[in-house]
Amino acid sequence: MCEYFVKADPIQYEQRSRTVRIRNVLTSLRLENMVWDILAEMAEEEGCTTNALISQFHDEILAHRGEVPNFASFLRVTSMRYLRRCVINLEREHASADAMASVAPLARARHALETAPKPRVAVGS
Numbered sequence: 815m816c817e818y819f820v821k822a823d824p825i826q827y828e829q830r831s832r833t834v835r836i837r838n839v840l841t842s843l844r845l846e847n848m849v850w851d852i853l854a855e856m857a858e859e860e861g862c863t864t865n866a867l868i869s870q871f872h873d874e875i876l877a878h879r880g881e882v883p884n885f886a887s888f889l890r891v892t893s894m895r896y897l898r899r900c901v902i903n904l905e906r907e908h909a910s911a912d913a914m915a916s917v918a919p920l921a922r923a924r925h926a927l928e929t930a931p932k933p934r935v936a937v938g939s
Contacts, residue, residue, distance in 0.1 A: 834865050836872045843868070843886055852893040 826848040833840050845853075850864070857867040871892065875882050882888070 834868050836869050843889070845886060845889060849890055849893045852896060853889065856893075856896055 827846050829844050829846055830850060831842050831844045832850070833842050835841070853867060854864045857864045860867055862870075868889065871889065872882060872885060875885075875888060
């Protein structure tokens, strides 16, 4: 198991600083490249820029908690929670597809029986 993690591309966990405007104040955030990539993916899903998403997260956590004690760590955890939610959704879709696949043969058989031509019964002469 460790081999999989140890062989990760070092560029993924290399940190990069970016300047983000939050509430009209330029703020520098230092995050791992992989976290920046995940935040960019999340922003794309939301139809906004990474900076806009980060600013929105900041405003929402400030409104919810009243303070933002360690925003960089919050963004890292948010990225992990996003990935976890993606995995859970994929598992649900897979389970649903499996359930549909097991029901499909029964539905096809029922449909075949319902739409099959009815045998004609000869009426006595």
